[in-house]
Amino acid sequence: MASATLLKSSFLPKKAEWGVARQVAAPRVSMVVRAGAYDDELVKTAKTIASPGRGILAMDESNATCGKRLDSIGLENTEANRQAFRTLLVSVPGLGNHISGAILFEETLYQSTVDGKKIVDILVEQGIVPGIKVDKGLVPLTGSNDESWCQGLDGLASREAAYYQQGARFAKWRTVVSIPNGPSELAVKEAAWGLARYAAISQDNGLVPIVEPEILLDGEHGIERTFEVAQKVWAETFYQMAQNNVMFEGILLKPSMVTPGAECKDRATPEQVADYTLKLLSRRVPPAVPGIMFLSGGQSEVEATLNLNAMNQGPNPWHVSFSYARALQNTCLKTWGGRPENVKAAQEALLLRAKANSLAQLGKYTSDGEAAEAKEGMFVKNYSY
Ligand code: 13P
DSSP, rough: OHHHHSSOOSOOOOOHHHHHHHHHHHHHHHHHOOOOOOOOHHHHHHHHHOOOOOEEEEOOOOOOHHHHHHHHHHOOOHHHHHHHHHHHHTTTTTGGTTTTEEEOOHHHTOOOOTTSHHHHHHHTTTTOOOEEEOOOOOOOOSSSOOOEEEEOOHHHHHHHHHHHHHTTEEEEEEEEEEETTTTOOOHHHHHHHHHHHHHHHHHHOOEEEEEEEEEEEOOOHHHOOOHHHHHHHHHHHHHHHHHOOGGGGGEOOOOOOOOOOOOOOSSSOOHHHHHHHHHHHHHOOOOOOOOOEEOTTTHHHHHHHHHHHHSSSSSOSSSSEEEEEHHHHHHHHHHTTTGGGGGHHHHHHHHHHHHHHHHHHTTOOTTOOOOOGGSOOOOTTTOOO
């Protein structure tokens, strides 16, 4: 039975050519070499944002979400009110000592302060890198267990090229994974694939991508379950980023901390949260990644700071820091209340939180003297941004 004789001899390399044939075949499997025009700049930007004692101010609420914030202090959701609040935030004296980056919504990237200075210029003067939210929000994921996926890849390259021209140097894409609704394999794959495509496109356009698969706090599950889901999500996300030739030295992560579900009866101490979260990160995140910038996800201001502090009690392979919205802005917003005479006090409130998290990044924070209000949780079911 000479099956080889059935093969047309022209399909086979001559013996002397076998090595050559192997060399030709190999690159199809693994030899995509990345050399992006912005690589050096991406590494530099990521390192600047991940610098000691500093973290990110997330102020990129969509107009709808910003409207909810303004409504909570009795203000109408107008462009002028959004501009007034964001002017207050970016012009806090000395903010750049604690904040290295600010994530903006598109409106703010192109906006001026109430005194007519470009918001981007104020940030740069403060030593803060301007960033931009580039995702287009969540929509139902057909065929899943009532889960969602994140839109925004269409036209992303050209939008990002324009954002770079306008001064943005990093980007954010927030997608979510729900534990009570699964998460289904489909939802995890879709989240990871979207993040990976976004990350590759962002790097190609000079923006450091913040990779944020938020595992929502919703649910009654314990911390073990969150840990299990987070391992799955991050394994898939890094796999897809590698498939898309994302350069890990030029990204930042924005994970949720590993905590019990918001409705779980067993609460976790900051030490437990730190143990689980660092175990997750050490199993899933290569040391090439420069920074881990956590979201606050509905934790109280003090809780988010205490948890971060607990994670910085020993050396980590990456800069472990914050990218909070609610846990930085909440007291500031309430203190302002939309009144010009409260601007200074509100700015001091933001500076206080920025300083506290700065200390937590260095592992030197204590909650002595924190106001009771700063200890109130801010969890909202099915939170959208
Ligand atoms: P929070 O810190 O309020 O959870 O902000 C979430 C977020 O994705 C901001 O970019």
